Amino acid sequence: MSGAPAPGREAAAVLAALFDPGSFTAVSDPAEGGPPGVLTGHGTVEGRAVCAVAQAPGGAPGAAAVEAEVRLRALAARTGKPLVTVHDATGPGSARGFGELVRGAVALSGVVPQVAVVTGAADAERALLLPLADVVVAAEGSRSALADPAAAAVLTGRERDARQLGGAALHAAVTGRAAHVAPGPAAAAAFVRELLGHLPGNVLATPPRLPPGAVRVADEDPDEELDALLPADPDAPYDVRDVLARLADDEEPPLELHARHAAGVLTGFTRLDGRSLGVVAPDPSVAGGALDAPAAAKAARFVRFCDAFGVPVLTLVDTAGVVPAGEDDPGAPTVAVAQLLYAYAEASVPLLTVVTGRAHGAALLALGSRHVGADAVLVWPRARLGARDAVAEVAAGHGHGPAPAAGEWARLVARREAERSPAAAVRAGDADAVVGPGRTRAHLARWLDLLERKAVTPPARRHGNLPL
Incomplete structure (x- = not known):
């Protein structure tokens, strides 16, 4: 040449x-x-x-x-x-x-x-x-x-x-x-x-998997560094790349796609137990991880890309919700979040979701919800799940009437928080188990072993790679 x-x-x-x-x-x-x-x-x-x-x-x-x-x-x-x-x-x-x-x-x-x-x-x-x-x-x-x-x-x-x-x-x-x-x-x-290196040669092949001796073992010993990584305040920002690095075999951040575009959500590839995984993760350090229209569309296209080539998808959820529509394009968030719901519901590859923090409203449903098709949903003890923020729920419940006294307000918010606890999510069937951050890697590896047959089954239809 x-x-x-x-x-x-x-x-x-x-x-x-x-x-x-x-x-x-x-x-x-x-x-x-x-x-x-x-x-x-x-x-x-x-x-x-x-x-x-x-x-x-x-x-x-x-x-x-x-x-x-x-x-x-x-x-x-x-x-x-x-x-x-x-x-x-x-x-x-x-x-x-x-x-x-x-x-x-x-x-x-x-x-x-x-x-x-x-x-x-x-x-x-x-x-x-x-x-x-x-x-x-x-x-x-x-x-x-x-x-x-x-x-x-x-x-x-x-x-x-x-x-x-x-x-x-x-x-x-x-x-x-x-x-x-x-x-x-x-x-x-x-x-x-x-x-x-993360993709199969074609739609009928399986993604490459590194041999056991070449990867970090996903053992049962808790990862104390991951346990200590997250801030105590669930509303405090942190870089989701640090979390993904602790879950990955190579302890490195994922290979990101579209990192400069719609930065509120991260999409890319990582490896866990030698397997290639597609990753979708709102970034709490960017506007609280809230989904706007470009972020939802970016995530939807990536999920479809992974599904087309048999790559399992891991979704980490810690988001302030969906950004309200702007005056210039009032329908954009609704359409984009619907695209994301469609992508997850259509997917035939293993879908694993870990709720690491906040999961509210439409974002809770659109980001790898069990009810939309996830095979496993794990919840960290610090997570908070619900239709909306607890304070917002209490405020909406009182409408335009007089605000409750401070003590009553605190009691109502605490009750809402208890209803949105990880244990309550498991009891309601919204999640499978409450798992400590340091034990998440081992749990995900076992789920991937269980779902391996699903991963190698060709999808029922071929996906195009254009945006929805």
């Missing part, structure tokens, strides 16, 4: 860092007589086969290059291998070529994992291909937009540079299209390698 005139140097650097040394085999290579503008091939990543396409910069690929890309996508579908595409080109330059690429991407949707890496400019029709991938990784300085700055200025009357129109930072934080921003090609490839 080093001497080839195409693809560009950064795209070639991604492929060189992505594949195991010496494993890449070109199917169409400009250096060996293939059409200019595209390099296609396959190799191994951590010993597992992966297909790849990389475009050259500097304009739309020709018809022959598009055909080579279409053939490679068909090869990924036929062999059931993940597909990584590296983008640094406009185009494809013709309606026929673009339509064939779209059909190829849709045919792979929910069948094999599709990861797109943007190293330069993925403009015009190429920008429309990126959202069809499961995960988009953008290198710093890359961009993706339907129109260039000059055309956008004519249409809107506003002058904006390429970064404002579709830079990596914009797609990471605002549009949510970029799941991760990497400082360069090698870092982008490293992220993709780690991501693929």
Whole structure:
């Protein structure tokens, strides 16, 4: 690849860092007589086969290059291998070529994992291909937009540079299209390698599991560090990544997707007892972990992604509830939370939920509720479950009438708190057991063993990877 005139140097650097040394085999290579503008091939990543396409910069690929890309996508579908595409080109330059690429991407949707890496400019029709991938990784300085700055200025009357129109930072934080921003090609490839390590090769395969000797044992000894990690005040903020690190095999925070977008909820991958787990967790350090519309939509799409490829989902719940609708889009929270409910109710993979703190109202139902489909719901002793905050319930009960005396108010709030205790949740059938934080890892490992057959059963239907 080093001497080839195409693809560009950064795209070639991604492929060189992505594949195991010496494993890449070109199917169409400009250096060996293939059409200019595209390099296609396959190799191994951590010993597992992966297909790849990389475009050259500097304009739309020709018809022959598009055909080579279409053939490679068909090869990924036929062999059931993940597909990584590296983008640094406009185009494809013709309606026929673009339509064939779209059909190829849709045919792979929910069948094999599709990861797109943007190293330069993925403009015009190429920008429309990126959202069809499961995960988009953008290198710093890359961009993706339907129109260039000059055309956008004519249409809107506003002058904006390429970064404002579709830079990596914009797609990471605002549009949510970029799941991760990497400082360069090698870092982008490293992220993709780690991501693929959590996913199966295709919808009929099982996610990789590390051998017992390579992971931290989920034993019965309580994790005293986790017991001491959380603040005594259930309303006090803390970083949910610290909790997830204590639950993980490697004692590291999860591999996050869309960390810069809708930061109120964390989505990503971790490992427990050698198994890959998708994680959904409101972050109490961001607005109390309250769900707004972008956060709920982000979580819904991630749950569907995990369900499409048989990855169990672990949900940690500590949230102040759902953010009220704004004047500019009054229906957005309702629609997004309904999408999240749909995603959990539809899922066929193991669903494990741990209520670590507050769980109120619609957020209680939407985040891995037992009644919506969770296989197991564990509750920490500090948790508080209920339709709404206890103080708010008491206030609503008195309406516009006179407020009760201080002592009566405290008694009413205390009674509401008792009704929302972890033990009450178990008695009501809303949870399975009250578990101390330090013993949670062992409990989750046993549940995963029990649900292993469910994890390897292919879903009854194939999920697309577009947002609901």
